[in-house]
Structure formats: structure tokens, C-alpha cells
Amino acid sequence: MTDISIRLADTAAEVEETLAALLPSPTSNGEPLAEARVINAMRYACQGGKRLRAFLALETAAAFGVGRDRAMRAACAIECIHAYSLIHDDLPSMDNDDLRRGRPTTHREYDEATAILAGDALQTHAFTLLADERTHENAFVRVQLIAAIAKASGAGGMVGGQMIDIAAESAEAGLTLPEITRLQRMKTGALIEVSCKAGAILGNANAAHKRMIEGYARDFGLVFQIVDDLLDIEGDAATVGKAVGKDAGKGKATFVSILGVQDAKDRAERLTAQAITHITPLGERGKTLADLAKHALARQS
């Protein structure tokens, strides 16, 4: 494993453990709560995963001088938002997926109603974590985190992107490149971008540094999505951990379907180089983020 792979794996293990401690418990005084089912489903949906968003938040925070312990709660809150979005995206009325992170999706493991509620409560829980003074002693910093993460998650971000994606499936005309770029920036890019932004907020970065990190995150998010589309064509389900060939099978417009495999690969390479250029002013402090961008380009899962 490369150095960055080891760091990703270490972070994933650390986030897994912290998140388990930060989620509600299904018992009280040793007795199961009447609402235990939804809490167990929340915990189930938060297990596994590459924790890329947490890694971005932690490493951006580190680049701005914020300690790992201090950034961990915000990182976990973002993972709660991500987990909630996966639960809901996988539902029968949405993407209707059976497999996620190598295991049954939440509605398959539990049931649809429980899955919807677990997603709802995970979103709420993210804001509960962020509002808590243990996330940052300054209420204004907490409110900035909440505002940024809510903006990225809502109708103008993640949820809006999912809506466009679903609507595009039944539309007669396919999406154009600008349309799919906007879709992906909203659907997956917004949360990736705000993961970096959260690190910058925690580190009280100045406006120039915030713009710089946003440039990195925007390009990184697109690379991540293009590689996802390539893996959907070229990957195998066991390695990727979810169904592959689905988008192509549905005739769904993706970067790869519009650009072709080679152009998509070229574009991902150019965007990776551009992402790294954005953060050159950070010097050595930006090394991990630069390594991560190269890793995202080369990833097989």
C-alpha cells in the first residue's frame, strides 16, 4: 500500500470508532429503547465506507493548523450526512440498490420505513453534533459550519443534484456536458467541497486560502465523479463494493457516456493537475491533499 492508502485506512478506522461513540445508543440502562430499531439502522448505515469526506475535512483542517481531535467531530457530522444520503438514494423509489459498501443496503437489511427514518435522523444528528460546544468552543464557528454544510446538503446542493439525476433518467433528451457537470457538482461535489471548507472554517483560514481550497475541492470532486463513472464501466462489483454497470445499463448520461472513456480519463488527469496547482501556495502543508488527488485519480474502488 502507498503512504496515502495507509493514511486513508487509518483514518477510516479512527472515524469508524469515533462515529460509533457519537451516534445514539439503542439501549438505556441496559434495556433496549422502544425506538432501538431506527437507532440500530442509523448505526448500520454508518459502518464501513472509505471516509473520504472525513479525511478531506481532517486533512484540510490539519493544513490550516487544526489538530485532529478538534476536527474529528465535524468530520463525523459530514459522514452522517453522507450516510443519510446513501440510505435515501438506495431506496426502491430512487436508485433501488441492494448492495452498498459490500453489504445489503439499509432498506434491505431493515425495511423501507426504517431506512427512511434512519436517514432522516442521521441528517438531524449531523446538526446535533455540529451545534455542540465540543465541536468548537466558538458558537460563531459552529454556526458557520452548520450554514455551510446545510447549504451543501439541501435543494441547491446534494438533494437538488439527486433530483436532477432522477429526472434525467426519465427525460427523453440526454444531459449535455455542462448539465452533467452541474448535476455532479451538486450531487457529490457539494459535500466534498464543504468537507474541505469545514477544515478551512475550523482553521479560521483567510478568504484567499478559502478560495484556494475551494478550487482544489471543486476539481477533486469532479475527478472523483469521473473515476466513479469509469469504475462503473471498468470496475468489478467485488472491488467497488456496490453494483457496477448500472448507469451504463440504464443508458444514464455520465461523464464517460458523453466524453468516451479516453477523453474522460484525460479530463480527470487534467483536473487532478489543476487541483494540485490550486494548493501549491500551501507548500508542504498541502502535501497530503495533493497525494490524495493523485490517489483519487488512480483508485480502483
Add this chain to the structure above:
Amino acid sequence: MTDISIRLADTAAEVEETLAALLPSPTSNGEPLAEARVINAMRYACQGGKRLRAFLALETAAAFGVGRDRAMRAACAIECIHAYSLIHDDLPSMDNDDLRRGRPTTHREYDEATAILAGDALQTHAFTLLADERTHENAFVRVQLIAAIAKASGAGGMVGGQMIDIAAESAEAGLTLPEITRLQRMKTGALIEVSCKAGAILGNANAAHKRMIEGYARDFGLVFQIVDDLLDIEGDAATVGKAVGKDAGKGKATFVSILGVQDAKDRAERLTAQAITHITPLGERGKTLADLAKHALARQS
């Protein structure tokens, strides 16, 4: 109409208008956004309704000296949470309702995927509104509102209550009175309680006043639910604005099924008196809240 009915109707109209202005727009520069469908569904789901929670927030705030304009955004945020919960509770995999506020439910008017996403984005939007400095200039007050409303909405509150309610339907043994009391305090009571609490937070109420208003809200929430259960038996759909007789038809445990009609009525009366007693220290400033409690007991819809 009684004085309180007029005030409720006036507030509902005011909230309707403010909320319409506070929700995202489905167009940009006159052109519909690609994600317009989910925004239209959010706006649809936020129309109508008695705005009881907004009224409680506004009137509690007023009792603690906070102007109506200042409390309106927090009141609208709570209505967004309430609207999201109704969209999701009405879904086919949950209560499977076709009628809400006298119109088709959101998944009937749009479709299931859009309804789930609209609920998700409305929850997010509530926190966007609360985090904004226009809600209160003090970030610490905003964070307190966010923490309280998130706590009331999550697995330990509203969502947990809905989980228990759904699980109870398929359980062999019916719920006991303490169990159904806990369920209702979570499912509907928590958001009613936090509506009052939000007014107290905005008004920087002292600890004794906060406890007092929480006592009022707790009793009020139970009365509200008992009357809901009575209307399910005795009301008619046209007046109530949603399907009636459903709970009874399903053999679902309610306050009325456990206590019987007369005992339920007696209990609601006692709780109303108790709610009013809680706020006697507020004197004349508590008059509207006291009138509201009497109105909630007597309501026919």
C-alpha cells in the same frame, strides 16, 4: 370566531406568506432550475396547515418580550421541520396517506422519490434558516435554537416516536398507557415543546421560566394528541382535513382506545387546566397561551 381563532388564522396567513418568501425559488433569472421539481414539492408541502407550532413559538417569544418580526424566522424553520415530517410520515411505506391539509399528499401530487427528497431538503432548509444571522444576531442564540430543534426532531424525539408508532402496528401486544404517552411525547410532543422553548431561547428566559414553559408545552402537547385521537373517532374528514377513523380502523392503540372516550376527554380537560396553571406566573403575558390551551381542547379540526 373566538378571539384566539382569529389570531390563529391571522398568524397562519402571515406564516404562509413569510414561509413562501423564505423557501428556495424554483427559477433563476426567470428560467426554471433543473432541480425545480424538488423545490416545487417543498413549497407545495409547506402550504396550508394550522401553523400551531409557529403560533406557539411566536406567542411564547411575545410572552418573553420578543417582537413578532424577530421570532418569525425561527417559527418558519419549525414549520419546515413539521412539513418534512408530514411528507415522510404520509409515504406509502409509512402511513400511506393520500390526503393532507385537504389536498393530495406530496407523493400523490408528485411522486415518491420527489417527496422523499423534498422532505430531506425541508429538514436541511430549517437549519439553513436557523443558522442565518437574520434569525438572531447572536450566534450563541442561533446555536441553542439549532441544538434544541435538532434534539426534538431526531431519534430521541420526533423520528424515534414515528419508529415506535410504526413498530407498534405490527406488534402483537398493544401499547400500555405509559408507552403511548412516551410515544406521543416523542412523535408530536417534542416539536410542540421545542416550539415553545424556541420562544423562550429567543427571549433569553431564565431557567425557572424555561421550566415553566416546558411544563405548559408538555401538557399542551398531550392535550393536542388526545384531541387528535378523539377527532379520529368523532370528527369528519372534510372538517379535519385528513382521513379519519384510520387509527381506529387499524386497531391502533391511541389514548382513546386505551382510556375510552370519556376518560380521554376528562384527561384532556385536566391536562389543559394543568397547562394553564404552569404559566400563571406569567400573568397577563401568558393570556394568549392560556387561551390557546382552551382552544386546543375544544377544537374540531
